[in-house]
Amino acid sequence: MSAVTSIAGLLKVSAEKKLPLWKTVQLTDCAEQDMSEADSWEKMKNMLSVMREADQSYDSRRRSLSGLSGGDGGKMEDYVRSGRSISGPLVGEIIAAALRMGECNACMKRIVAAPTAGACGVLPAVIIPCGKAMGLPDERLIEALYAAAGVGQVIALRASISGAQSGCQAEIGAASAMAAAALTHMAGGTSQQIANASALALKSLLGLVCDPVGGLVEVPCVKRNAAGAVIALTAAEMSLAGIESRVPPDEVIDAMREVGEKMSPTLRETAEGGLADTETARKFRERDEAAIRHGPGLT
Amino acid sequence: MSIFDILGPVMVGPSSSHTAGAVRMGQMTRRLLGGEPESAEILLSGSFALTGEGHGTPRAILAGLMGMDPDDERIPQSFELAGEHGIKFSFGTVNLRNAHPNSALIRAKRDGRGVEVGASSPGGGRIRVFSLDGLPTSFSGEVPTLIVRCEDRPGHVSRVTGAVAAQGINMSKLQVERDTRGGTALMVIECDQRIPYKVKVAISAIEGIYNVTRLNPGEESK
Incomplete structure (x- = not known):
């Protein structure tokens, strides 16, 4: 089996070998890396454990070095617990989980880059709460991580997973496509539906720029994780309902690459445009150094 | 590229380039020095100088100098730990012309010997050494x-x-x-x-x- 460089290729190999999509991803990687299936599985199982540990270690009193992040995951949890959530407990918990993980990252906790550190909250925010709500065993969630990684790999190979190269669409966008694939697998979707869900999610985030305030992985990154997670849920639901992306996944990924190439460098992680160049962001930047030196710091 | 480059690495946040890569730079300097430094001077350049503080870059480089990996949860406490280990350290900025925006110059000493490592972190936690003891070079340590x-x-x-x-x-x-x-x-x-x-x-x-x-x-x- 050769390296998978397209979603179509992933589907073709899966169909030919009569394998679920996640298994094709695993076997392809094992062959490429000269790794046993058992070792690969253990490694992926560890990724799920680290995600859970980070989620459970969340402390809403913790603040980032800049003081810009922290506490929002706790606010969301309280709101969901109050029963006032418009969308109900599951969607509320997905939003809370994404915020928690994004804040863990901003506060220098241990996370799994998925596919990047800035977008690390999207995938666990759908896998952990939905896995629990659906009553799925861990094996199913680990399989879902393979499906997600396969989609992410194709995006990385055909386009990019770097905000500096293609904007936030390549980070939160890629993470959302990966999460949509994972969720569709968890719900028992076909390989075709998994691929389709990833296309629907990525399409929804096409054009998203990388404009971090003060150049830090905090604003708007943390909250975009929540948005990316909910878009992943939306995409998976549509795909499972039989709704198809009119533009196939590989073409969506290629379009993402093209959009990234046309994006001004000021909107690609340089913190020179968009939200990073607002009056508030400029003020923050001015007091940045002092705030970090004399601010609350890590607790 | 492995799927574990996509789902992974396991790392301490917030940034693969400014935190995980910074740990790797410290580790590389430690290896080139041949052990734990007694003193270190860390000079940040470009984006590292501008946003390094908020990304924990200085703490990350120091953690690497102490032999920690990018997923070590003690990274945020590296200043305090270095103090306990008796490592003298200082930070500053430098303008490294023609270097990648995410770069640093690290000077470390041990047993009367010193090294000066110029390295950059282009993304994903990977690094490249571009100068060693003032001589230009280019290596990543990803191959023997x-x-x-x-x-x-x-x-x-x-x-x-x-x-x-x-x-x-x-x-x-x-x-x-x-x-x-x-x-x-x-x-x-x-x-x-x-x-x-x-x-x-x-x-x-x-x-x-x-x-x-x-x-x-x-x-x-x-």
Whole structure:
């Protein structure tokens, strides 16, 4: 089996070998890396454990070095617990989980880059709460991580997973496509539906720029994780309902690459445009150094 | 590219380039020094100087100098831990012209010997050393690499590469730089196979060799 460089290729190999999509991803990687299936599985199982540990270690009193992040995951949890959530407990918990993980990252906790550190909250925010709500065993969630990684790999190979190269669409966008694939697998979707869900999610985030305030992985990154997670849920639901992306996944990924190439460098992680160049962001930047030196710091 | 480059690495946040890569820079300096530094001066350049504080870059580099990995949860406390270990450290900024925006110059000392490492972190937690002790170079440590600092004299390149070849190791890239004629020379040899300890012993025995460092991926020097 050769390296998978397209979603179509992933589907073709899966169909030919009569394998679920996640298994094709695993076997392809094992062959490429000269790794046993058992070792690969253990490694992926560890990724799920680290995600859970980070989620459970969340402390809403913790603040980032800049003081810009922290506490929002706790606010969301309280709101969901109050029963006032418009969308109900599951969607509320997905939003809370994404915020928690994004804040863990901003506060220098241990996370799994998925596919990047800035977008690390999207995938666990759908896998952990939905896995629990659906009553799925861990094996199913680990399989879902393979499906997600396969989609992410194709995006990385055909386009990019770097905000500096293609904007936030390549980070939160890629993470959302990966999460949509994972969720569709968890719900028992076909390989075709998994691929389709990833296309629907990525399409929804096409054009998203990388404009971090003060150049830090905090604003708007943390909250975009929540948005990316909910878009992943939306995409998976549509795909499972039989709704198809009119533009196939590989073409969506290629379009993402093209959009990234046309994006001004000021909107690609340089913190020179968009939200990073607002009056508030400029003020923050001015007091940045002092705030970090004399601010609350890590607790 | 492995799927674990997509789902992974496991790391302490917030940034693969400004935090995970910064830890790797510190680790690389520690290995080139041959152990834990007694003192370190860390100079940040470009985006590292501008946003490094908020990304924990100084803490991350210091953590790497102390031998921590990018997923070590003690990284945020590295200042305090370095104090406990008696490591003297200071931070500053520097303008490294023509360097990648995410770059740093790290000077570390131990047992009366010092190294100066210029490195950049282009993303994903990967790094590239672009200068060593003031001499230009380019290596990442992602493949087995041998770094030899020696007196600039005829025959050294031949004897060093001979010692590598004697172990049946294939060289994929060889770089040689020197400061002045007859001064200090730097050889960086990237190889296809793991570099065994006996290669280091054989090269160290050659007259005029100052220092030999082996970088084998996945093996930390103690």
